[in-house]
Amino acid sequence: MREPLVIYGAGGLGKEVLSLVNATDSYEVKGFIDDGISPGTFVKGVRILGGCNELLSFDSPINLALALGSPMSKLDVLKKIDRSKVHFPILRHPSVILQEASAIEIGEGTILCAGSILTTDIRIGSHVLINLKCTIGHGVAIGDTSSLMPGVNIAGEVQVGSSVLIGSGVNIINRVHIGDNSIVGMGSVVLRDVEAGITVAGVPAKPIRK
Ligand SMILES: CC(C)(COP(=O)(O)OP(=O)(O)OC[C@H]1O[C@@H](n2cnc3c(N)ncnc32)[C@H](O)[C@@H]1OP(=O)(O)O)[C@@H](O)C(=O)NCCC(=O)NCCS
Numbered sequence: 001m002r003e004p005l006v007i008y009g010a011g012g013l014g015k016e017v018l019s020l021v022n023a024t025d026s027y028e029v030k031g032f033i034d035d036g037i038s039p040g041t042f043v044k045g046v047r048i049l050g051g052c053n054e055l056l057s058f059d060s061p062i063n064l065a066l067a068l069g070s071p072m073s074k075l076d077v078l079k080k081i082d083r084s085k086v087h088f089p090i091l092r093h094p095s096v097i098l099q100e101a102s103a104i105e106i107g108e109g110t111i112l113c114a115g116s117i118l119t120t121d122i123r124i125g126s127h128v129l130i131n132l133k134c135t136i137g138h139g140v141a142i143g144d145t146s147s148l149m150p151g152v153n154i155a156g157e158v159q160v161g162s163s164v165l166i167g168s169g170v171n172i173i174n175r176v177h178i179g180d181n182s183i184v185g186m187g188s189v190v191l192r193d194v195e196a197g198i199t200v201a202g203v204p205a206k207p208i209r210k
Contacts, residue, residue, distance in 0.1 A: 002028040005089070006055075008077060009044040009067035010034040013129075016069040016084065018044055020093045020113060027063060027089065055081050057078060063087050066127055069143045071163035071181070074127050078145075088127065125162065143180065161196065 005021060007014050010032035010127055015085030021027050031049035039050040055064070064086045067075050088109030094158075096105050096112045100120040107126030115133040118124075125144035130136070132150040140154050143162030148154075152166050155174040160166070164178050178184065178194045185201025185208065194200050201208050 003063055003089075004027060004030045004050065004063060005032050005063040006033055007046075007067050008033045008052075008055075010037055010046075011049060013065070013069050014067040015044055015089065016113065017065050017111060018046060020032055020091060020111070021065070023114075024091070027091075033064075052077065052080050055086065058085055061085050061087055063089050064109075065089070065091055067111075067113065069129060069131075069147050069149070069165075072166055074145045074147075075163065078127065087197045113150075126184055129137055131168075138173075149186065167201075 002025065006025035007017050007029055014032060018029055021029050031047045032043055032138045033050065033054055034048050035051040037048045055168045056071050066074050066077060079147055090106050090110050092112040093114040093131045095114045097117040099118065103120045104118055104122045106124045109127040110124055112130045113132045116130050119138050121139045123141040125142055127145045128142055129147040131148055134148050134152045136154050137156040139157040142160040145162055146160055146164040148166045149168035151169045158172050159177045161178055161180035163181045165183045167184055169187045170184050171189055172190040176193050177191045179196030181197045182194050182206060183199040184190060188201050188205040189203045192203045198207050199209050200206060
């Protein structure tokens with residue numbers, strides 16, 4: 001039997017997570033939580049249950065998926081909710097390839113979207129988003145609450161910090177370190193380490209602002 005699940009965020013990513021969950025046979029989506037849409041509204045046939053406060057009113061623990069691309073938004077929600085009442089399952093589209101599953105660690109609440117491929121000796125933290133068609137090579141580590149947008153390619157031994165946002169179509173060469181809370185602009189090619197807290201972009205990627 002499918003377990004009930006609630007999705008936080010009913011925007012574009014929320015709709016994609018709904019369709020990912022519907023492609024698995026593990027969970028059944030019972031509703032969305034969204035702070036910007038009136039409770040009772042339906043999004044793709046699924047009811048908006050309410051905003052963040054609604055989560056505090058549940059009596060029994062619920063399965064929750066954070067369909068939020070921005071690391072800051074994920075941290076905001078995680079700060080507000082009562083963690084004893086929420087379980088964060090790992091959600092993986094059936095097409096995702098874990099080439100050597102026994103050598104890949106994935107933390108709670110991480111979402112792996114269709115077409116992504118992870119090879120071996122990989123550590124993915126909690127609440128990470130690996131969007132469509134990403135490739136992650138040997139020895140890569142990705143910190144908690146980071147988000148990879150569609151089509152990111154990460155070569156071997158790369159260390160990505162926590163709460164990092166990597167834009168769509170980014171390519172990262174082997175062995176670089178991407179600091180916590182940094183942003184890599186879409187389409188960039190990263191050839192050198194990225195300092196914590198800065199935004200880089202371009203080919204090759206260079207800082208555009210602190
Ligand atoms: C990097 C990013 C966060 C910067 O956004 P921003 O802070 O609003 O920056 P701006 O748009 O004001 O741009 C600042 C400068 O950086 C340049 N720049 C911004 N993004 C760039 C990119 N991806 N590649 C190259 N240059 C870029 C701009 O041209 C501008 O240059 P200028 O000062 O010479 O005019 C944003 O452009 C980006 O790439 N976001 C990720 C989007 C994404 O992947 N979405 C996924 C959808 S599924």
